[in-house]
Amino acid sequence: MIKNLKKLPLTLTKEEHIKENSNYLRGTITNDLKNKITNGFTGDNFSLIRFHGMYQQDDRDLRVERNQQKLEPRYAMMLRCRLPGGIISSKQWVKIDAFASKNTLYGTIRLTNRQTFQLHGILKKQLKNIHQILHKLGLDSLGTANDVNRNVLCTSDPMQSQIHQECYEWAKKISDYLLPQTKAYAEIWLDQKKVLSTDNEPILGKSYLPRKFKTTVVIPPHNDVDLYANDMNFIAIIENNIIVGFNVLIGGGLSITHGNKQTWPFLALELGYITIDKTLSVAKSIVTTQRDWGNRTNRKNAKTRYTIEKVGLDIFKKEVEKRANITFEPIRFYSFTTRGDTIGWKKDINNHWSLTIFIQNGRICDNNHQLLKSGLLQIANVHPGNFKLTSNQNIIISEISNENKNKIEQIAKSYKLITKISKLRENSMACVSFPTCPLAMAEAERMFSFFITKVENIMLKYNMEKEIIVLRISGCPNGCGRSLLAEIGLIGKSIDRYNLYIGGNRIGSRIPKIYKENITEKEILLHLKFLIKNWSIYRKENEDFGDFVIRKKIVKEVINPIHDFWN
Structure with a gap:
């Protein structure tokens, strides 16, 4: 812990004490980096490293087993890059991909709905390495948390x-x-060498x-x-x-x-x-x-x-x-x-092409269905322009010349980066949740694909498969998955249980209302089957799902959230 703490009013939160006495976010982080007994950060440093763009996490799937073995949790860091506007060059992408492949526990890159990327599973001994790589690339992670x-x-x-x-x-x-x-x-x-009396905020x-x-x-x-x-x-x-x-x-x-x-x-x-x-x-x-x-x-x-x-x-x-x-x-x-994002090819006013690739939940990895990570790396190696990360966890290959378009399209097809997906899946997303998020109450990313497939089948049954519903899943109520701006929002309540919200709108300017509380996936699907069936029968022409449930008074419209959200 930091010595010689200045006493602050007792009414302030613990976090305020930590910040006030951190010596402008230094704390004793350097001491923890030298400590080889633990893979984690101790005391106030657990909070302070977040200002530097990192969260300490552990694999919650392994917690019980490691506890029984009298081992500390498998600590590793998640690092979030600062990337205003979401633009990263192809050359930068190649270096980030290499680090993720060789120096993280999961070997993946994750795009966030904050228009940047996260690297999960970085061991403490690799932290300086990734920060220095970012610095050489003209990037950093300062102030991303x-x-x-x-x-x-x-x-x-x-x-x-x-x-x-x-x-x-x-x-x-x-x-x-x-x-x-x-x-x-x-x-x-x-x-870099410390210069005395230079800090000012x-x-x-x-x-x-x-x-x-x-x-x-x-x-x-x-x-x-x-x-x-x-x-x-x-x-x-x-x-x-x-x-x-x-x-x-x-x-x-x-x-x-x-x-x-x-x-x-x-x-x-x-x-x-x-x-x-x-x-x-x-x-x-x-x-x-x-x-x-x-x-x-x-x-x-x-x-x-x-x-x-x-x-x-x-x-x-x-x-x-x-x-x-x-x-x-x-x-x-x-x-x-x-x-949302328009998936596929588009041409801009400068006569250049862009290709928007759907990344389910932003997780960039190779699997049996598509080789996202390998394919994007191949494109980065031949594309002289930029990648644009979107707030919907997708990626845009931008500024593609007419001469380079066919080459990039062939790579995208050969690695199955261009796939046919439903409008429902295209407009839905989930937060990370288990196993790495310490705040997770229920699954989100890991259950997303299976759950969306079941909802797609409901849509197909009622001839609504070409329609859009903005559906989002969050593992807890902290808002990362932006479920409370969805037409259908699931928020984790406990293991395998969710609160179901409905009634947001397509453009994201209306908060949904709780419809059912603390229910299982099976119960959620039964409710969605009933709602989607009625939407298919009683909707007005081109009426969106969120507007339908408000018009039919299935839930009340949230006009003033301070008064309407909970009542």
């Missing part, structure tokens, strides 16, 4: 390539601007933020980043094919605690419009307001949405205007009509 601004999302692949490039540049600027300034990351992982503060903070940059009409689930969102307003400003929305978030009515999901609210030159100033002002006003005595109520509920949106807005020295203009018109 814990109480900071996380990886900044942006719309992945609109047809207007010039606008996307602007969108990406703003995602990167915001990410860099809000990044922790501590030198701890460079000292610990890159072996002008935006995040010595105790950083009260809770995690998520940001997006979005190009309407495509809501592929699920902007309503994020703390801070910049919706691009385009004139004459350039971004002239942003509509700013704040306060979204989906995490809840089962049975705790003081927690609720919430959709981001409109603050107003700003010209593009005010973007960083407004971003800083929103973050610092949440930094100063957010709840540091109860982490379950520490996110931005709870701060807004406590003080009111108007007061929060006035404070942001004061700090940024601006006045928000009225919201400019915008609308969203689509969500």
Whole structure:
């Protein structure tokens, strides 16, 4: 543990004490790296490594067996790269693939719905190695976890390539601007020499933020980043094919605690419009307001949405205007009509091609059905352009020339990267959950494929197999799978039991309502059979599933989540 702790008010959470006394996120991490007795991190360092982009995990399938053998859990780290906008070059991909193959317990790469990749199963002795590889590639993992601004999302692949490039540049600027300034990351992982009295956190503060903070940059009409689930969102307003400003929305978030009515999901609210030159100033002002006003005595109520509920949106807005020295203009018109990714080939306005490949749950590995990992590596070896990771856990091979298109298509076909899938499967996803997530209450990723196949059979039985339903599975209520923005959402309650939510909408702007609580997969399928059958019979023309169950009053619409979600 860290010595000479400064005493803080007892009302603050344990996490606040850890941050305040961490010496700008250093703690005693270097000592733990030298400790060969355990493969894990001890004391406060267990929490502090998250600021550096890592979570300590263990294989929960092996916990009981190892406990019986009087062995410590099989500790290994999950590392999440910082990749604003989700763009990674082919050359970078090749190096990441090599590390995953040789130096992780699972040998896989996992794409997240935060538009980046994670490596699971890194032993402590390999941590410096992967951080230094990332550094040589121009990448890092700083600030991808814990109480900071996380990886900044942006719309992945609109047809207007010039606008996307602007969108990406703003995602990167915001990410860099809000990044922790501590030198701890460079000292610990890159072996850079410590310089005394150089640490200062002008935006995040010595105790950083009260809770995690998520940001997006979005190009309407495509809501592929699920902007309503994020703390801070910049919706691009385009004139004459350039971004002239942003509509700013704040306060979204989906995490809840089962049975705790003081927690609720919430959709981001409109603050107003700003010209593009005010973007960083407004971003800083929103973050610092949440930094100063957010709840540091109860982490379950520490996110931005709870701060807004406590003080009111108007007061929060006035404070942001004061700090940024601006006045928000009225919201400019915008609308969203689509969500998700368009799988397959597309051509952009620059006459280049892109190929979007469906990655079930983002897990990149080789199996009996397709050789995803090997195929993507082969493409990376011949493609001079970039890969774009999407917020729906898919991957876009972008900027493909006409000359290179046939070569990449042949590789994709030979490794079975291009497969026929249902619209249901294409628009559904699950979080990692077991065996590595310590918060998991029920299966998600590992049961996803079997479960979706059963739902596909129900859809086929009622001639609805060509229809879209946004279906998501989360192993716990912390929101990673974004189930509370789905038309059908499953949230793990305990082993093999879930809460079933229905009534979200296609574009991700409505929170679903609980339909059945604490039920098994068999029970869920029986309910879905009944619901899908009735949808097929009584729907209006082209009526989506989520809209149908609201119209037929199968569940009540969640209009104000603070009052409607639990009641």
